[in-house]
Amino acid sequence: MRTDDRALSIQQQLRRSAAQRRRRRLVGHALVYALMIFLALLFMLPIFWMASTSLKAPREIFAWPPEWIPSSPQWGNYAEAFGKYPLARYMLNSAILVVANIVGGLVSVPIIAYGFARFEFPFKHVLFLLMLSTMMVPGHIKLIPMFWLYQKLGLIGTYWPLILPAYFGNPFFIFLMTQFIRTIPRELDDAARIDGAGSWGILFRIIIPLCRPALTVVVVFTFVWVWNDFLEPIIFLRDWDSYPISVGLAFFQGRYSVEWHLFMGATLVSILPILVIYFFAQRHLIGGLASIGIKG
Amino acid sequence: MKYRFTKKAVLLVTLLLLLLASVGGAAAQDPVTITWWTLASAESPEPAIRAVVEAFEAEHPDIKIDVTIMAESAYGDLMNTALGAGEGAPDIAYFWETPWLPHTLDITAHLEADPDLSRDDYFEEYFNNWAVWDGKVVGLPFTVGANFVMYNKDVFDDAGVDYPTADWTPWDYIEIAKALTDPDKRRWGGDRPRGPFRAIWRNIGATKPYSDDSATVDGYINGPDSVAAYTWLWDLVDSGATPTPADIEVLGTEGTGPVDLFIAGRLGMATLNNGHMITAANAGVNFGVVPEPHVPENERFVHAWALRASIWAGTEHPDEAYEFLSFWAGPEGQRINMEIGALMPSLPSVLADYPDAESDYFQGFMGVLNATQTAEWRASHPCWRGAVIRSVSDAWDLIMLGEIERDEVQATLDALVEPAQAALEECVPRLGG
Numbered sequence A: 001m002r003t004d005d006r007a008l009s010i011q012q013q014l015r016r017s018a019a020q021r022r023r024r025r026l027v028g029h030a031l032v033y034a035l036m037i038f039l040a041l042l043f044m045l046p047i048f049w050m051a052s053t054s055l056k057a058p059r060e061i062f063a064w065p066p067e068w069i070p071s072s073p074q075w076g077n078y079a080e081a082f083g084k085y086p087l088a089r090y091m092l093n094s095a096i097l098v099v100a101n102i103v104g105g106l107v108s109v110p111i112i113a114y115g116f117a118r119f120e121f122p123f124k125h126v127l128f129l130l131m132l133s134t135m136m137v138p139g140h141i142k143l144i145p146m147f148w149l150y151q152k153l154g155l156i157g158t159y160w161p162l163i164l165p166a167y168f169g170n171p172f173f174i175f176l177m178t179q180f181i182r183t184i185p186r187e188l189d190d191a192a193r194i195d196g197a198g199s200w201g202i203l204f205r206i207i208i209p210l211c212r213p214a215l216t217v218v219v220v221f222t223f224v225w226v227w228n229d230f231l232e233p234i235i236f237l238r239d240w241d242s243y244p245i246s247v248g249l250a251f252f253q254g255r256y257s258v259e260w261h262l263f264m265g266a267t268l269v270s271i272l273p274i275l276v277i278y279f280f281a282q283r284h285l286i287g288g289l290a291s292i293g294i295k296g
Numbered sequence B: 001m002k003y004r005f006t007k008k009a010v011l012l013v014t015l016l017l018l019l020l021a022s023v024g025g026a027a028a029q030d031p032v033t034i035t036w037w038t039l040a041s042a043e044s045p046e047p048a049i050r051a052v053v054e055a056f057e058a059e060h061p062d063i064k065i066d067v068t069i070m071a072e073s074a075y076g077d078l079m080n081t082a083l084g085a086g087e088g089a090p091d092i093a094y095f096w097e098t099p100w101l102p103h104t105l106d107i108t109a110h111l112e113a114d115p116d117l118s119r120d121d122y123f124e125e126y127f128n129n130w131a132v133w134d135g136k137v138v139g140l141p142f143t144v145g146a147n148f149v150m151y152n153k154d155v156f157d158d159a160g161v162d163y164p165t166a167d168w169t170p171w172d173y174i175e176i177a178k179a180l181t182d183p184d185k186r187r188w189g190g191d192r193p194r195g196p197f198r199a200i201w202r203n204i205g206a207t208k209p210y211s212d213d214s215a216t217v218d219g220y221i222n223g224p225d226s227v228a229a230y231t232w233l234w235d236l237v238d239s240g241a242t243p244t245p246a247d248i249e250v251l252g253t254e255g256t257g258p259v260d261l262f263i264a265g266r267l268g269m270a271t272l273n274n275g276h277m278i279t280a281a282n283a284g285v286n287f288g289v290v291p292e293p294h295v296p297e298n299e300r301f302v303h304a305w306a307l308r309a310s311i312w313a314g315t316e317h318p319d320e321a322y323e324f325l326s327f328w329a330g331p332e333g334q335r336i337n338m339e340i341g342a343l344m345p346s347l348p349s350v351l352a353d354y355p356d357a358e359s360d361y362f363q364g365f366m367g368v369l370n371a372t373q374t375a376e377w378r379a380s381h382p383c384w385r386g387a388v389i390r391s392v393s394d395a396w397d398l399i400m401l402g403e404i405e406r407d408e409v410q411a412t413l414d415a416l417v418e419p420a421q422a423a424l425e426e427c428v429p430r431l432g433g
Helices: A002-053 A076-084 A087-118 A124-136 A139-153 A160-168 A171-182 A186-194 A199-210 A212-228 A231-236 A245-250 A260-292 B002-029 B046-059 B072-085 B098-103 B108-113 B124-130 B153-159 B170-180 B199-205 B224-238 B245-251 B259-263 B274-282 B318-328 B331-340 B360-369 B383-391 B393-400 B406-415 B417-431
Strands: B032-039 B063-070 B092-094 B140-152 B188-190 B267-273 B287-290 B304-311
Touching (some): A002 A260, A087 A124, A087 A160, A087 A245, A087 A260, A124 A171, A139 A160, A139 A231, A160 A231, A171 A212, A186 A199, A199 A212, A212 A245, A231 A245, A245 A260, B032 B072, B072 B098, B092 B318, B108 B318, B124 B304, B140 B153, B140 B318, B140 B331, B153 B267, B170 B199, B170 B267, B224 B393, B267 B274, B287 B360, B318 B331, B383 B393, B383 B417, B406 B417
Parallel strands (some): B032 B092
Antiparallel strands (some): B092 B304, B140 B304
């Protein structure tokens, strides 16, 4: 009996402690979720403010107290923004530039990185360092020589200055890809070579399929950088209808004032493609970044 | 056989000659293309720019205009890159930055030979201060701009304060600003000046940072008039009736003044310009315009400007470029921009036809347009901003941040005489006195 009581007591204690653990876990989860929800809302505030501003009249934008949800939403702001400048055309232009740059990156980066990661050739390390050193040169410094060069080539006013560099490899992506390929066991190359594959066959059949996380990083980063690029399009493009959306948005900032309500509406629409691509690519992107070792 | 061959050869040569002649003839008649970089803005929107090109090309079928329309925020980078590269700059553009001046074409002879346009057609001071450099005409003034005080009538009515009048003084400004300020409504009475030695400095005591011969700082930058102006600034900051520089940075429009706060009714008065005036009118703000305050016995100054429309010195077609420049910045081009956009033309004969000429705000603007410009002195003293003002920015910052007491203003300025004098002596041999 005593033994039974003791066993019962132990069972009750076990149940209690299990219940306590569950409660603690539940509270822990609730706290974590509350924190995550709070942070998510905090990070969404600017986008919410942007959406709110896009529906306000100019006098309401900086009014105090601020009106988070406009009492009379000005839906016409969107039509006005898109009617004032050819923003749809600009978004299409941005999409063309993004696709052309992504293709360029996907063609050039794996080939160059494969060379650095798998082959021995004279001055390999010097060339790799030289390539890395180009990352240290601020972009602004290169603008005048690039402008001069493209002017000589007669390419100013075309998309070529914005596309061509991608086909010669971006040093940042080459560095990432080289490091990634170095983590792939060489035995796979050897096995493929024994089976009769040449270097190109190994690259396209073995290396590239295994590099999907790194290639996702190339695609997403290229998308975001090219979509947001402002400086190079303003230097190299000349035609009103050829500007990307980043330049189109700048038209809302005049010499004396900013048309905030139109600017916010146009910006909100312009970031939608980035949000959509991030939504679909985030799993690969986070996996890719983690596997390459980039944080933040 | 031989005869037939010769006949064919003659025919072929004749055809070739005819072809060459036609090609040569076509080349001689090819229109000259002039490149033009400009900005799309509320004053000169894209449709107005297109209309200028269309009207010009209709009048000059032998000249084609290749226009690039840029955003304001992109323009400086584009010009700096092209001028830095030494090629690829446009035949015609705004050359508003001082470092761009050496890249402009001297059009003195073109203008003197022009039967349809002369410098007398423009507002005199705007032409002299903005189109003439180093004794040469280096452009034409396109549009005019000026600072003045805009006051929000609804805010004045709400606070029960009388509207300001043109004879007000800088000290009236502080008192009115205090009366309009309402912390509960997060409302400030007026804004702060955005730099020393602008109009209000000159209006307080004709203050200059150094002597007319560009030799002496002592007695000017720390002279009684300068001390009075800086003390006025100290009083304004101390009143709590103005937004801090941080408030303006966060809440105001970047680099263009606190027009957003003014439109929202959170700033009773603001020193703005005619571009802001159009923005506020379009936003439906009930406002008036007065000149910046001044001491009655002193001459009234205005901080005013024009956009310098110029020809690039490297142009291959100076005559055709001048044809277009004189059209765009002449009566026809400015009228098109005034009628389609909201341009304030730099030609009195065109400005007289301004569509909203009867409005209170336009009349207020006209009231300041002909005051003496602060640029009159500054334009002939290139060292004032680049060297001297920079060297005395400490006094400005200390007052703005409330870091010094009122009775320390004189000592603060005295301490800056030495670095300012050194800056002046370094600058004058380089840029001229």
